[in-house]
Amino acid sequence: MENILNIGIIGVGNIGSAHASSIYRSDVPHMKLCALCDNDSERLKKIRAAFPDVPCYSCASELIESGSVQAVIIATPHPAHPPIAKLAFESGLHVLTEKPAGIDCKSVRGMMEAAKKSGKLFGVMFNQRASNLFRAAYDIVHTGGLGELRRVVWIITNWYRKQAYYDSGDWRASFGGEGGGVLINQAPHNLDLWQWICGMPKSIFAKCEVGKYHDIEVEDEATIFAQYENGANAVFITTTGEYPGTNRLEISGTKGKLVIENNKLVHTSISVDEREFRYTEEQFKNSEQKTEIEGVRYNGHTLIFENFARAVLFGEELIASGYEAVNELTLSNAAYLSSWTGKEITLPMDDELFARAIAERAKNSRYTSKVTRESEIIVAYKDKWNTSWS
Numbered sequence: 001m002e003n004i005l006n007i008g009i010i011g012v013g014n015i016g017s018a019h020a021s022s023i024y025r026s027d028v029p030h031m032k033l034c035a036l037c038d039n040d041s042e043r044l045k046k047i048r049a050a051f052p053d054v055p056c057y058s059c060a061s062e063l064i065e066s067g068s069v070q071a072v073i074i075a076t077p078h079p080a081h082p083p084i085a086k087l088a089f090e091s092g093l094h095v096l097t098e099k100p101a102g103i104d105c106k107s108v109r110g111m112m113e114a115a116k117k118s119g120k121l122f123g124v125m126f127n128q129r130a131s132n133l134f135r136a137a138y139d140i141v142h143t144g145g146l147g148e149l150r151r152v153v154w155i156i157t158n159w160y161r162k163q164a165y166y167d168s169g170d171w172r173a174s175f176g177g178e179g180g181g182v183l184i185n186q187a188p189h190n191l192d193l194w195q196w197i198c199g200m201p202k203s204i205f206a207k208c209e210v211g212k213y214h215d216i217e218v219e220d221e222a223t224i225f226a227q228y229e230n231g232a233n234a235v236f237i238t239t240t241g242e243y244p245g246t247n248r249l250e251i252s253g254t255k256g257k258l259v260i261e262n263n264k265l266v267h268t269s270i271s272v273d274e275r276e277f278r279y280t281e282e283q284f285k286n287s288e289q290k291t292e293i294e295g296v297r298y299n300g301h302t303l304i305f306e307n308f309a310r311a312v313l314f315g316e317e318l319i320a321s322g323y324e325a326v327n328e329l330t331l332s333n334a335a336y337l338s339s340w341t342g343k344e345i346t347l348p349m350d351d352e353l354f355a356r357a358i359a360e361r362a363k364n365s366r367y368t369s370k371v372t373r374e375s376e377i378i379v380a381y382k383d384k385w386n387t388s389w390s
């Protein structure tokens with residue numbers, strides 16, 4: 001059919017099988033599941049049984065070269081995203097990669113070059129961009145509703161994970177296997193939203209704490225201090241070890257502030273910009289106006305898929321372009337480099353320097369994951385993987 005995008009999924013583990021299930025049962029109006037690939041033979045048996053009429057492959061290049069799809073979704077462990085995406089672009093396919101696009105900016109820039117050369121679409125699964133609250137925050141900031149940026153504070157500590165999570169895959173929790181911890185696995189959504197809404201800071205200073213709560217080789221807590229060109233500061237705190245956690249984003253500007261917490265956005269605007277008000281003769285009174293927006297329940301994954309399909313088929317603008325994926329990765333790469341060197345990192349950072357540093361860590365990795373759980377085909381991804389407001 002002309003108005004349907006034929007899609008293949010490469011990497012059919014936890015999230016890949018959830019994506020396969022939702023596209024298979026037609027949750028995404030303009031996508032059809034036409035091929036699946038996983039390089040684990042045991043896993044492939046389960047996939048064949050769950051999706052009997054969908055052709056399955058054991059190697060990404062076989063699926064890519066099969067001629068059965070126009071686009072691929074990549075849902076393998078993160079270090080494999082860039083080489084598979086490059087191959088797909090070189091074979092004339094559109095690519096929607098899971099987040100993070102890769103583990104270092106250098107390889108993601110390689111994906112961007114391949115995408116540009118191919119002329120095909122490059123999307124990334126930043127599903128939280130589909131939230132009406134973050135969209136509203138983006139609109140308020142980008143239309144000048146907060147005035148000039150003063151401060152950003154994001155406490156995002158509700159990414160709680162148990163040890164069993166880290167033990168659920170041999171690639172998890174090591175520099176060799178996944179290239180980092182909470183900053184590279186869970187927080188990319190928030191790092192992306194932060195830069196999407198507020199723009200990129202000029203410098204990063206961070207402390208990334210390795211194995212603070214879990215028996216792992218990578219950080220399960222990170223605190224980032226960032227500074228913007230105009231002097232505005234930002235603090236970003238994340239962990240997988242705190243329970244109950246918090247998800248509170250506060251953005252302050254010269255014309256007011258907005259807070260997103262507990263599935264609600266509260267925008268408080270003031271009548272006179274603080275920079276003007278500061279020098280007025282009047283009493284200390286600046287009239288405040290409050291606007292509240294409730295969060296609407298959403299399935300970010302299917303919304304991003306439908307948007308991607310519509311972008312390919314009808315030229316709709318991508319909600320999350322792969323070309324922007326390098327920004328959140330710049331923030332996490334700089335945070336690691338800062339933590340490893342004890343220095344403040346000025347952006348744009350030296351991608352080559354970071355690529356060498358992470359390769360060195362991967363080479364010296366001594367961590368072996370204790371895989372204790374057999375993975376199942378996920379029919380519907382749990383809500384807790386969406387924005388959780390607890």
Ligand SMILES: NC(=O)c1ccc[n+]([C@@H]2O[C@H](COP(=O)([O-])OP(=O)(O)OC[C@H]3O[C@@H](n4cnc5c(N)ncnc54)[C@H](O)[C@@H]3O)[C@@H](O)[C@H]2O)c1
Binds near residue numbers: 038059125
């Ligand atoms: N956007 C989201 O909400 C979200 C949620 C979970 C995971 N993710 C991302 O999805 C990716 C996968 O995570 P997961 O939890 O599903 O991992 P997983 O280990 O459950 O699944 C990965 C699958 O990829 C397969 N695989 C590995 N290398 C491959 C290769 N070269 N070719 C083909 N198959 C290969 C593995 O056998 C496995 O079945 C990660 O990058 C993760 O960050 C995103």
